[in-house]
Amino acid sequence: MSQRPFDLNGRECFEAFYDAYHRQAFGVAYRLLGRSGDAEDVVQEAFLSAWRSFAVHPPMDGASGRWLLAIVRNRAIDVLRARRRRPEQALDPQVPVAAGYDVPVQAISHMDGERTREALGTLPPEQCEVLELAFFRGLTHVEIAERLELPLGTVKGRLRLGLSRVRRVLLDEREPSRSA
């Protein structure tokens, strides 16, 4: 996603901001929530927040898109956690994790972004698994530990290592000279 500076102190500029980022924002929300209605709610809230916030505190040049996506993800995770608090809508109706189920493979297949898919493909399966549950399912490290029946320290360690390795791969793809 290209990072473009926007002056959001006007309606026309806000429309341009919307036109530039709404697909990415909706993609992130839908990716996490899996339901179009919930994704619309989250994206609407994020854009309204941007409209109100940028008017008084414009972001630094080029940061507005990532600002928006961070808000979309945070709010989508709020929705995911609210769903999990409702017993009748257990953890994830679409992706049950049964014994022997290959979560890492499924995780990779669900992350359609090519760079992300490649980066996750370089991870050991156990790191990929916890990172997917944390990043796209919004599970806390405590919930991941309970779900996978792992010690909390193990989950934290895998997240730390997984995130670091993904970072290296993603940055190397952007700047091949880094690894040369």
Added chain:
Amino acid sequence: MTQVHEAHSSEHEQAAALYALGLLDDGDRWAFEKHLAGCSRCQQVMAEDSETVGLLLDDVPGAEPPPEFRSHLMNLVDLPAEPNGHRAEPIRLTHRRTRSFVGGFRIKALVLAAALMATFASGLAAGQRYTANQVLFATPLQSLSGPGSAIVVIRASGVADLELRGLPNPPPGRVYEAWTLDANGTALMAGVYDDGDGTYRLDQSPLGRTLEITLEAAPGSERPTSAPIFSERVVP
């Protein structure tokens, strides 16, 4: 108030990943932020992890919302102000309740902190160098009555500190209380202090809002009940 920072450890680096991923609960998050303020290594790790989260978000394929979504959103943006100057409450499509009065504050603070994190990480990606404890800007509050000074300090990590200097200690049974006010004048509590001299971490970011300090009955009020002693809009 003096803060003692814990020595850096691998557990803190693990916490940085959890922080960037938004996985820490309120208690753990504030504890980590306290450590973060004094640990340059964790500031660097946290900034890198936040950037990684941004890179992953960038790579999520886009999807098109329904055609009417755009016009609906723009209609909400165009909602006229009411005669009392308050903007009509936008229609909320999400029917969530926050856990509590304080919980609502935390969510708003999280969003603002996340936004600053994203900005911070973008700066790093662009080759700019920040440390999380670096001061982005500081705003002196205008004194409306009484002695002393109050300054709000916004740091690159997204946290905000309130520095009170030379205010008399509040009388018995009273406390100083900080508030952030939005454009509609809605006040949210940002902290309660029983000392007129000290540096305090605000419970929520005052960015883009007006920060006020009032004198309230101990242990603190849910709404400001007296005229502000200090007031200023907190913008760069």
